[in-house]
Amino acid sequence: MKTTAIIGGSGLTQIESLKIFDKKDYPTPFGKPSSSCVSGELCGQKVIFLARHGDPHTIAPHKINYRANLWALKEAGAEQIIAIAAVGGITPEMTPARIAIPEQIIDYSYGREHSFFAEESAPVQHIDFSYPYNEVLRQKLIASAESLKLNIQTSGVYGCTQGPRLETAAEISRMQRDGCDLVGMTGMPEAALARELEIPYACCSVIANWAAGKTKGEITMPEIILNLEQGMADIEQLLQHFLSNTSSQD
Ligand code: HPA
Secondary structure, eight states, rough: OOOEEEEETOOOOOTTOOEEEEEEEBBHHHOOSSOEEEEEOOOOOOOEEETTTTTTTTOOOOGHHHHHHHHHHHHHHHEEEEEEEEEESSSTTTOOOEEEEOOEEEOOOOOOOOOTTTTSSSSSOOOSSOOOOOHHHHHHHHHHHHTTTOOOBBBOOOOOOSSOOOHHHHHHHHHHHHHHHHEEESSSTTHHHHTTTOEEEEEEEEEEEETTTTTSOOOOOOHHHHHHHHHHHHHHHHHHHHTOOOOTOO
């Protein structure tokens, strides 16, 4: 089986059940990654874990060195990437504590280093990004969730905002008109950089809260933490099922 990298987001800075062999800090031409690459075994498969916001969680979404993270994972031998990310739910079916496996992205972030082809010395390349997530990987994750009878959303459009503040209600209304179902702060440029490195990439989003203006009250951290805890328990099960059920040819 391909070596699977897991990028953990808010609520997932380590995987308890990972039998750790090695922790390595990879220097990259783009600077320092958010965390060491932790290599180990989970359900009989080789897994590399990276904490997107650092361990402990200190790096804000717009400060993450996405290029260094992706480069380090490639150096560590990642052949496919499952990104775990906390999001807000915009459309009615995107209820808190649920998992969604999005199939499209709209990028509203700005000012982030978002390409490996940005150096003047290197030839520019225009990657195809019509379908930003790897469909084979997405379908395998969906199949695992269905076998486990997890109540997941199997599609959706992920809108990536700049953060670290949450959005205004008007921003969320505009995103909904654009077609977004979910809102998060870290989906881009991560997905595009994985595509530039030709590493299959899919995202499992955990819905932490209703997006701004979708509930009467304020969005509170205790609410986010509680929903993330519930969702991350499902994520661990999903990852374990996915790894246990992928054959050596995959
Ligand atoms: N907006 C953006 N990112 C998020 C949210 C949100 O409401 N919840 C969790 N990550």
